[in-house]
Amino acid sequence: MSAYYYSGCPDNYEAHYLDSCSVCGKSLRNSDIFMYRGNTPFCSKECRQEQMELDEARENKFKSGRSVRKSDSKSSAPNKTVRTGIVTVS
Numbered sequence: 892m893s894a895y896y897y898s899g900c901p902d903n904y905e906a907h908y909l910d911s912c913s914v915c916g917k918s919l920r921n922s923d924i925f926m927y928r929g930n931t932p933f934c935s936k937e938c939r940q941e942q943m944e945l946d947e948a949r950e951n952k953f954k955s956g957r958s959v960r961k962s963d964s965k966s967s968a969p970n971k972t973v974r975t976g977i978v979t980v981s
């Protein structure tokens with residue numbers, strides 16, 4: 892019976908993944924934690940928002956990956972440079 896080994900063992904092991912913001916890496920030990928999708932911790936709403944936008948962008952990209960198809964984009968696009976023939980004479 893070695894209760895000795897128990898002494899230094901923290902019982903909050905499962906909170907290990909909550910110790911830093913997953914976006915900016917800031918320590919969350921003494922601050923509010925904002926959760927997203929159940930297991931992703933953030934230090935602020937801003938960081939969470941950033942992650943949400945990242946995920947959203949990724950999903951949108953994935954969904955519309957093949958729907959947007961460029962049809963023979965000609966490289967020789969007409970150059971319509973509008974020349975303003977205004978000469979300021981001082």
Ligand SMILES: [Zn+2]
Pocket residue numbers: 912913914915916917933934935938
């Ligand atoms: Zn953060």
